[in-house]
Amino acid sequence: MNAQPVIETTDLTKVYDSVTAVDKLNLRIGAGEIFGFLGPNGAGKTTTILMLLGLTEPTSGVARVADFNSTREPLKVKRVAGYIPEKVGFYEDLTAYYNLAYTARLNGLSEELVMKRVGEALDMVGLSSKANQPVSTMSRGMKQRLALGDILVKTPRVAFMDEPTSGIDPKGVNEILDLIAKVAKEQGMTIVMSSHQLALVQRICTRVGIMIKGKMVAEGSVAQLGRDAISGGRYLIEIQLVEITSLLIDAIKRISGVTDVDRTGDMLVVTSGKDLRPQIAKAIVENNGLLVRMNIQSYGLEDIYMRYFREV
Numbered sequence: 162m163n164a165q166p167v168i169e170t171t172d173l174t175k176v177y178d179s180v181t182a183v184d185k186l187n188l189r190i191g192a193g194e195i196f197g198f199l200g201p202n203g204a205g206k207t208t209t210i211l212m213l214l215g216l217t218e219p220t221s222g223v224a225r226v227a228d229f230n231s232t233r234e235p236l237k238v239k240r241v242a243g244y245i246p247e248k249v250g251f252y253e254d255l256t257a258y259y260n261l262a263y264t265a266r267l268n269g270l271s272e273e274l275v276m277k278r279v280g281e282a283l284d285m286v287g288l289s290s291k292a293n294q295p296v297s298t299m300s301r302g303m304k305q306r307l308a309l310g311d312i313l314v315k316t317p318r319v320a321f322m323d324e325p326t327s328g329i330d331p332k333g334v335n336e337i338l339d340l341i342a343k344v345a346k347e348q349g350m351t352i353v354m355s356s357h358q359l360a361l362v363q364r365i366c367t368r369v370g371i372m373i374k375g376k377m378v379a380e381g382s383v384a385q386l387g388r389d390a391i392s393g394g395r396y397l398i399e400i401q402l403v404e405i406t407s408l409l410i411d412a413i414k415r416i417s418g419v420t421d422v423d424r425t426g427d428m429l430v431v432t433s434g435k436d437l438r439p440q441i442a443k444a445i446v447e448n449n450g451l452l453v454r455m456n457i458q459s460y461g462l463e464d465i466y467m468r469y470f471r472e473v
């Protein structure tokens with residue numbers, strides 16, 4: 162993460178009547194990150210996003226976006242931030258084209274650029290053929306695509322997307338999110354995305370946070386969370402060799418940082434405090450071992466997510 166965060170919360174808290182929706186949240190997200198915001202229904206994801214956008218006032222604590230205080234300077238935040246709400250809203254009687262053109266004009270684009278940019282965005286989200294159709298006649302997934310098109314037109318510094326892919330078919334989800342990730346990278350856009358679609362989050366997010374009952378219980382890259390949640394912070398390296406000799410096992414055990422070497426059949430499982438694959442490969446070669454395969458154990462976000470709920 163970059164030193165200077167684009168999104169920062171300090172003890173951010175929101176209490177609704179008796180419910181603490183967000184509980185002293187301290188979040189830092191750097192420029193260019195695609196942050197996946199995960200958690201069960203009612204965890205506080207939407208409430209956090211609303212406070213960051215200045216659309217809901219915190220009970221206590223501070224939310225900042227691009228160095229602006231979201232509560233005190235909401236208009237400045239809105240100028241640099243794009244938002245796809247849980248329930249997307251458009252001018253229903255107006256066409257898809259008109260709705261995006263409206264965003265483009267608000268952004269100060271010249272009429273010539275409006276046409277170009279909106280045309281490109283509609284094309285990217287697969288809605289060119291619907292350009293002149295009123296939004297009211299579009300399906301839910303199409304409206305969701307249009308919301309992503311809106312982000313592409315605005316290309317804000319920061320984009321908050323609350324369940325951006327709900328209702329979009331699987332092929333469309335992959336295409337559109339790959340596109341968003343590409344644009345984000347090219348433009349250095351920072352994205353915060355809440356989603357229940359873990360496979361997708363795993364594919365495009367650089368970092369994820371798991372929120373439960375208003376608190377962030379885990380935060381990091383998927384690889385990091387896998388190690389923390391499942392292997393107790395350790396690295397497990399699996400090695401398959403043509404022949405395993407005690408000489409070789411001893412050599413691997415002597416590598417600094419290796420805590421355990423387990424043999425099962427023609428496989429060795431090395432436990433270590435860091436990724437020692439290069440050192441292990443060297444030891445194997447030096448001891449005339451014949452390596453078939455070596456890989457570091459990794460976990461899917463699904464496993465990680467479920468692990469947090471088993472512990473709660």
Ligand SMILES: Nc1ncnc2c1ncn2[C@@H]1O[C@H](COP(=O)(O)OP(=O)(O)OP(=O)(O)O)[C@@H](O)[C@H]1O
Nearest residue numbers: 177180181182200201202203204205206207208209
């Ligand atoms: N306007 C409101 N008034 C009262 N309580 C609210 C309000 N908005 C949210 N809450 C409560 O705050 C908590 C957090 O809700 P929030 O919408 O932030 O969850 P979420 O993580 O976005 O859930 P989901 O995955 O279902 O979208 C819930 O207990 C919810 O009932």
Ligand SMILES: [Mg+2]
Nearest residue numbers: 206207247323
């Ligand atoms: Mg929500």
